[in-house]
Amino acid sequence: MKRSLFGKRFKIVLGAGIIVAMCLLAALAPYLAPYDPLQQDLLRRLKPPFFMAGGTAKNLLGTDNYGRDLLSRLIFGTQTSIMVGTASMALSCILGAIAGLIAGYKGGRIEQLIMRFADAHMAFPDVLFAIIMAAAFGGSTFNLILVLGISGWMIYARLVFGLVRSLKHRSFVEAAVSYGGGDRYVMSRHLLPQIVPILTVVATLQVAQMILQEAALSFLGLGLPPPAPTWGNILAEGRDRMFGAPWIANCAGIAIILIVFGINMFGNGLREYLDPQAKQR
């Protein structure tokens, strides 16, 4: 048992451990965070973490420019990251899978329309799209999810399109049509279930991408507006004081690295676990 835990499925166990810990942090943020993440205390600004000279146990990871507790802000930042990451992944996965299914199964003109649109979208910079959205609708969690979700659909569309193209000529799909299955029936009952394992792996890895993107957009000031405790915002605030108070940017950076690492571990582990060829090794 011990061998299997740290052998074959080591990546899944490690990744899942990190993800579960992060999710717990996000869910229990109001109880775990020692302070209100927005509460300023200008007398205690730029305090270093407890392990650095001048740090105290009062603010374990120190404070930022306005004297807000960094640990509390990081814990609350987990909420935004995980929520935005998973919600935008789900949105782009649903959009992309539907587009890919239809394009791959119907073929012809519909395929051309959808896939050429995907190609065009690939060439369109996400950041530009985010700027337009932020300028038009302002920064909110919902808009952020919309921007990230819409800018990620092509990956799924291309993946699903390719898989469906090869699946639709399999006899069992043709047989389903021959006994009266309609398009929607064949796509949902016969094609989609075949794709789900691969889609799961890609979607998992994509959450990490989305979290990175969210941090990048917040860092650029295109995500949630400043007082909101997101990792990207903390990173952006820390940038100005990279030398005076390096812990601000570093803490946010480490948090991002940790969750991305955990998700990638889990995703890769899952891929190896689900891939029948990899099992023989």
Add this chain to the structure above:
Amino acid sequence: MTPATDHELSPVLRKQDAPLLRVENLSVAFHTRNGLVRAIEEVSFEVPAGKVLGIVGESGSGKSVTALSLLRLIPSEIAEISSGSVWFGGRDLTRLSERELRRIRGREIAMIFQEPMTSLNPIASVGAQLREPMQLHLGMKAAEASRRVEELLDLVGIPQPRKRMTQYPHELSGGMRQRVMIAMALSCEPKLLIADEPTTALDVTTQAQILDLLRSLQSRLGLSIILITHDLGVVAQFADNVQVMYAGRAIEQAAVAEIFRQPAHPYTEGLLKIVADLEAECGRLSSIEGTVPAPHELPPGCAFAPRCPRSDTACTASPPPLSPISPGRRCACVRPVGFPQFRASA
């Protein structure tokens, strides 16, 4: 250009004694890089209720295309029905909408395919797949459909149906899977079954069992069957009428007994000679010289003329029409074998 059909009346007027399925001058063309290529040309036949029609031909003769075209199962971007009609139950299937056609597929006309190994969804249980046509067409609830699945599996001779229902396709042998496919095809009690080389992918003993099963089901349920095969032995055992196809055309139509007694088309004669040689077990096997011409390089006259031992100048002028040579029998040949009194006016 049209072969004379014996039915000039409209299908509505002839309803009482109309055959279950009547195909008239069906032509199907494939879209290729070199433009449209005719895969089948002016094929006409009918299937009376409760009878078995065997369609025989080599690979590429258009027999499978014919079968798939009846239910319009070839996607329109690959091929199109360029002319002709398929009359079934007073309606022309070539003119129905996709939605109307879906109600006929599986419900009134069902198909069995060549590849039982891949015709079942690998990740759904046998029971779940067998339920699907009934849930789609008859609006059955899962529990009701499950009971019927059990009966169906029993009907096609699968022991322990209850256990088999929960199994997945990879747990069944090829013969078992083909039985499952047959059960699925019969689940909505169709009137017509199209079997596209149902035994080709199976080993010989299983082939015989599946054919026996089909034959007993056919007589028990009063099914009509279109049996597509390249195996004349299967036709001899099983079919009532035969249509021989060559290079996309029907070249001979007759009752089974007739065609084995006296083939009329030189191609049919050639095919039968090969079978006869196999049975006689002597010396070299005879063969028909050459190969089937590709659809885009058909000769101007009879497509079989370049390989035909009886061909003369009359054969290369234009393709001979499928004409009646004796009651209930038609042949597309200028000089049919064994019918010296007949000379087609080609």
